Amino acid sequence: MGDSSQVGLVIEAESLVKVYRQGGVRAVDGLNLRVRRGEIYAFIGANGSGKTTAINMMTGALAPTSGIIRVLGVEQPRNRHEVASLIGVAPQEYSLYQDLTVDENLEFFAGLNGVEQGLLGERAGELLDILNLRGRRRTPVSELSGGMKRRVSIACALIHDPEIVFFDEATVGVDPVLRQFFWGYFRSLAERGVTIVVTSHVMDEAERADRIGLMRAGRLIEEGTPSELKQRHGVNTVEEVFLKLSGGVTVDG
Amino acid sequence: MMIAMPAIVMVIFGLALSGEVKNIPILVQNLDVGYEAQAGPGVSISVESGADLAEALQGDDSLRVVTGSYEDGVTGVDDGDYFAAVRIPADFSERLYRRMRGEDVDVVVDVYVDGTKPAIRASILGAVGDSLRSLGDGGGLEVAQVLAFGGAEYSGLDVSIPSVMGFVLTFLVLLISLIIINRETAMGTLQRLYTTPLTAFERLLGYVIALLVLGMMMSGVVLLVGVVFFQVTVRGSFTLLFISAFLYALTHVLLAVFLSNFARNELQAVQLAPIIALPSMALSGMLVPVNSLPDYIQPIARLVPLYYGNRVFEGVMLKGYGVGELSGDLLVISGMAAVFLILAAMTVKDRIDA
Ligand SMILES: Nc1ncnc2c1ncn2[C@@H]1O[C@H](COP(=O)(O)OP(=O)(O)OP(=O)(O)O)[C@@H](O)[C@H]1O
Numbered sequence A: 001m002g003d004s005s006q007v008g009l010v011i012e013a014e015s016l017v018k019v020y021r022q023g024g025v026r027a028v029d030g031l032n033l034r035v036r037r038g039e040i041y042a043f044i045g046a047n048g049s050g051k052t053t054a055i056n057m058m059t060g061a062l063a064p065t066s067g068i069i070r071v072l073g074v075e076q077p078r079n080r081h082e083v084a085s086l087i088g089v090a091p092q093e094y095s096l097y098q099d100l101t102v103d104e105n106l107e108f109f110a111g112l113n114g115v116e117q118g119l120l121g122e123r124a125g126e127l128l129d130i131l132n133l134r135g136r137r138r139t140p141v142s143e144l145s146g147g148m149k150r151r152v153s154i155a156c157a158l159i160h161d162p163e164i165v166f167f168d169e170a171t172v173g174v175d176p177v178l179r180q181f182f183w184g185y186f187r188s189l190a191e192r193g194v195t196i197v198v199t200s201h202v203m204d205e206a207e208r209a210d211r212i213g214l215m216r217a218g219r220l221i222e223e224g225t226p227s228e229l230k231q232r233h234g235v236n237t238v239e240e241v242f243l244k245l246s247g248g249v250t251v252d253g
Numbered sequence B: 001m002m003i004a005m006p007a008i009v010m011v012i013f014g015l016a017l018s019g020e021v022k023n024i025p026i027l028v029q030n031l032d033v034g035y036e037a038q039a040g041p042g043v044s045i046s047v048e049s050g051a052d053l054a055e056a057l058q059g060d061d062s063l064r065v066v067t068g069s070y071e072d073g074v075t076g077v078d079d080g081d082y083f084a085a086v087r088i089p090a091d092f093s094e095r096l097y098r099r100m101r102g103e104d105v106d107v108v109v110d111v112y113v114d115g116t117k118p119a120i121r122a123s124i125l126g127a128v129g130d131s132l133r134s135l136g137d138g139g140g141l142e143v144a145q146v147l148a149f150g151g152a153e154y155s156g157l158d159v160s161i162p163s164v165m166g167f168v169l170t171f172l173v174l175l176i177s178l179i180i181i182n183r184e185t186a187m188g189t190l191q192r193l194y195t196t197p198l199t200a201f202e203r204l205l206g207y208v209i210a211l212l213v214l215g216m217m218m219s220g221v222v223l224l225v226g227v228v229f230f231q232v233t234v235r236g237s238f239t240l241l242f243i244s245a246f247l248y249a250l251t252h253v254l255l256a257v258f259l260s261n262f263a264r265n266e267l268q269a270v271q272l273a274p275i276i277a278l279p280s281m282a283l284s285g286m287l288v289p290v291n292s293l294p295d296y297i298q299p300i301a302r303l304v305p306l307y308y309g310n311r312v313f314e315g316v317m318l319k320g321y322g323v324g325e326l327s328g329d330l331l332v333i334s335g336m337a338a339v340f341l342i343l344a345a346m347t348v349k350d351r352i353d354a
């Protein structure tokens, strides 16, 4: 891999642009981004500001219209197969097989990512304990509550012990107690060197990230640690920064 | 699409089913040598009743008459080229003349006929009987019928089982495949798959294998119900039937994978299946023999996989055909599978918005 991974950069975006063919929306408009190994990076921004689009280009699920996006030193999506198993994704939708049980979903995505059968049971057990799903292993996903599905989705993103995880609004629908607990877990992952990129509309959640990127109309209009942002704008919470900068401006609004 | 679908289906069915059964290919051999009859002292008339009969058959719209030797005709029926072979005997004129004069002789025409299509068999026998009676209705005119393919009488159920197989492997396979593939988008799992090491082609293969198993299970059920509950007999080999069903299902699974690109949601996916399957059935020879279709539609029928599928399923199940007789049709089906595989592989998506 390139020099970038040596200096600890795991995600590098340069002048990233995405114009959707359907509708022609300029969803991401010249995004520049650098995320270091072991960092928790939170995207915030109004609905339609381009967070999901940006993340999809990082995971290799979406090709940029122009610009360059490198993940672990590898250009996405052209060489995405080289790093795919090092990336974990919990998309904004649940993205689970509704007819399969929790265990079967985990087994399926683990298999696709090349997790050995012997390791699977252990990994699955560990994750389901953390995500408080142990009693639901044999339940079909369709019979789970919304928050439980979200947790299974997170488990599927982590089952292969990836180096980078993308959680697109991963904690929507998760109750406050569990959410608190998750963030503790995310932090422990980050300390082990796992890089975590999240999007969130919950500002006290964003407050726990190492760095925050605020998006508006496909651009990163503000970036920094939570305290930097608060200081820069002379406010006490990230929420106030968000309200001040996004000010209800939405792409589709 | 919601408006186009009923229109397309109606137009195709209308065109395909508008006419009567016609142009049924049969072979006629006229061995009749004619007859010089003494009508009275010094008055002789010569009759060529065999030629008259042959002409009457030629003039019948429901038939398309080829002349040739009866043996070739019999082989042709066995091979599925003709539906019947008709032989007018050498003494036909003489016997008919004597019968008309009140003598007690039988006038017999031999017909070797394909019994696997009861409606067509009835049309042919009806047409031959009518032509015969048009020569003179003195009674004693007989059609000696020999049924092809071992002479078995096929019940309506027997002859419908190959069609049900064709239907299941066309309509149900398309429908279920399209729905299952579409669910991947609807549930969002496709988006997750795009981020795993799985390649687009591997995903395609995965669909094909899983859906083939499903298709084979469905055709297995059709056969099982037919054989166990309705005592349908399969004359040919089960192995060949299995291989044929497999190939045919493969064609439609691949077609479904290709077509899934054009279905943006479940509603469209559900509609695509009948858009393909219903015209296929109308054109395949399942309802009306392809020869009876309007001339300009017949070439289109030759492009429909079910046309070949039908020939194969009927061939194995009713006619007892082996690989030899079916190799041509199986080859065409394999060719179509190859074409659909290429189309599917060329269009399978590797990411969102591609
Ligand atoms: N598949 C698509 N095809 C066409 N346009 C799209 C597609 N996905 C998103 N868009 C458009 O791109 C813009 C950015 O959408 P995106 O989903 O990236 O926003 P977001 O920041 O994730 O919003 P949210 O907070 O609601 O999840 C929107 O205007 C949206 O309408």
Ligand SMILES: [Mg+2]
Binding pocket: A051, A052, A053, A092, A168
């Ligand atoms: Mg989003």
